[in-house]
Amino acid sequence: MLYNEEDVKKLIINDEWMMDIIRAVKTLNLPDWWICAGFVRSKVWDTLHQFQRTTIPDIDVIYYDPFNTTKEVEKVLEEELKALLPCIPWSVKNQARMHTVNKLAPYTSSIDAISKFPETATALGVKLDLDNRLILAAPCGLDDVINLRVRPTDFFKETEERREIYQARLRKKNWIAIWNKIDMEEA
DSSP: OOOSHHHHHHHHHTOHHHHHHHHHHHTTOOTTOEEETHHHHHHHHHHHTTOSOOOOSOEEEEEOOTTOOOHHHHHHHHHHHHHHOTTSOEEEEEHHHHHHHTTOSOOSSHHHHHHTSSBTTTOOEEEEOTTSOEEEEOTTOSHHHHTTEEOBOHHHHSSHHHHHHHHHHHHHHOGGGTOTTOEEOOO
16 A cells, blocks of 8 residues: 555665666756656556556656757657667657647746646656655645546646546546556546
């Protein structure tokens, strides 16, 4: 059973595959970097469902660099990570650019961007600090992910358009087909 942030952090620290990925990303020395979304959520849900490891379509690496927002830099970073761990499906995105893709006001940081992910259970990130201690970011809290609830973040409750995006994601992701104990809330 998982009860709090320390439980989730221990779960990740004890997973050598996850730690290898986290250590690889740290070598890039990106500003305000995090590995987020399904990387953390899937680990928690797999554990609570007593699964070994489900497939993750990509490893979402985010960072915040307002001084170089070209897409090309992200592709170069993905290639650098592929050189370190070639079997990992890397996805690198600068959150200082992503607000334009998502048609939103500019994000102020990576944590601000994570807080605006569609689901609370996905609004999570991990990284290593300068002393190689694992840091967990959960701007919407951990209660939903550890209690197997999928709900929209406050940001995705604000407008009908965002609620529709949330609903479409639930249908597309179809998480219940993998993790049958989760409870999915309508927007």
